[in-house]
Amino acid sequence: MRHLTDDTICAISTAPGVGGIAVIRISGPQASVHVNSIYSKDVKAQDPMTLSYGQIMDGEDILDDVIVARFQGPHSFTGEDVVEISCHGSVYIQERILQLLIAQGCRAATRGEFTQRAFLHGKMDLSQAEAVADLIASESRSAHRMAIQQMKGEFSQEIVTLRTKLIEFASLIELELDFSEEDVEFADRDDFKRLIRAIIHRVDELIESFQLGNVIKKGVPVAIIGAPNSGKSTLLNALLKEQRAIVSDIAGTTRDAIEDTVNIGGVTFRFIDTAGVRETEDQIENQGIAIALDKAKHAAIVIKLLDARQELLDEEERLYNHYFDHVGWRDDERTIRVLNKIDLTEGRDGLPQDAIGISALTGEGLNSLKDKLLERIEYDGTGQRDIVVSNLRHLHALQKTSEALHTVVKGMEQGISSDLLAIDIRKALHYLGEVTGEVTTDDLLGTIFSKFCIGK
Ligand code: GDP
Secondary structure (H helix, E strand, O other): OOOOOOOOEEEEOOOOOOOOEEEEEEEOOOHHHHHHOOEOOOHHHOOOOEEEEEEEEEOOEEEEEEEEEEEOOOOOOOOOOEEEEEEEOOHHHHHHHHHHHHHOOOEEOOOOHHHHHHHHOOOOOHHHHHHHHHHHHOOOHHHHHHHHHHHHOHHHHHHHHHHHHHHHHHHHHHHHHHOHHHOOOOOOHHHHHHHHHHHHHHHHHHHHHHHHHHHHHHOEEEEEEEOOOOOHHHHHHHHHOOOOOOOOOOOOOOOOOEEEEEEEOOEEEEEEEOOOOOOOOOHHHHHHHHHHHHHHHHOOEEEEEEEOOHHHHHHHHHHHHHHHHHHOOOOOOOEEEEEEOHHHOOOOOOOOOOEEEOOOOOOOOHHHHHHHHHHHOOOOOOOOOOOOOOOHHHHHHHHHHHHHHHHHHHHHHOOOOHHHHHHHHHHHHHHHHHHHOOOOOHHHHHHHHOOOOOOO
């Protein structure tokens, strides 16, 4: 059951601190009344969706010149009456206005409470509300696009469609329960199996898309592995265009894994510079190598950096194989072979087909490497892609849906009775409903909205 609140809440909705202007948002049935008591104009008489210019009064004194926007529920973000005061961005003014409103009986909003009210008033479903937080947090073009897609409701729509199909069939099964004495089957079992399989297929696709969704949100982890002096730090620096990692001529100095992010073509990549791979008796360095390979194992993309000079190349490949045997891991489809220092060779001619030739020092070939990185995450830059799941909560709900549906299929294969079948179908419906918020608990809402900022 949804709890609608009837009090009026207020918060500073712009970023904390000093700014050119700040916006204080008030939402609830008394929004205009509370603002009226501190404003030189009559907000209640102001047309909805219009602005007025006036003064906020602190007793007899003018506190600030402001612009006041009025929205009338349900045509507002929260679905309630909303007033927004744009004041000058002094921290004193912002806080004083808030204090004056609270003195009038307004309540300070909790984290995400405006968005929560928007959800409770049916302005958006839960996954769309969560997309609002993602949108605010988005730092790259791809993360932004993903949040917009989710906010527009494409993902929700897909879940609702799957759920509706399932509900249609579930109701037939439930109908059978009413006639259980007569042993009838309204729901054709073969049709049903086909439907469930199709839904499982789609749910599993969405589950798989999480890997991409998550990396787009957090940055695609890329491990750079290579022998000492192969140019790992130089490459990282070239990509970061900043001297963050220490470049050194002494072999084996980059012992710790250093992480940094760089935006390439609208996608955030998280680069992990690691200790060099080489044969060594040095305990610390051996640990470094173990960490390097372990990081590489977990990265989405591995840049295997080799020296382009033939005499070194063969030796390095031999070394890799030696270490790969140790950790039980080999090059796989995540690996990009990069031959560095082509400025010291004949250039890019004569390089192996499957490798990219670069010079971390001069920057030659870096664009090919960047293109390859984007290609590896199948990002075409147009944004025309299928729905991507990026939220851990959605992932878990989808995984549980898939599990429940598999149980349904298994049950049908074993010919279990309709009443038992109905239980598992209801379970699947429950988990699917959790994604969009058709099924919610106060705990769930609390957890979701507590991750928002105050004022959103
Ligand atoms: P790391 O141990 O793998 O991190 O290697 P570094 O990045 O510290 O590089 C080792 C040495 O190789 C440094 O002296 C770099 O200036 C040099 N180096 C790196 N990349 C290139 C390159 O593309 N061309 C040339 N000529 N030297 C390079």
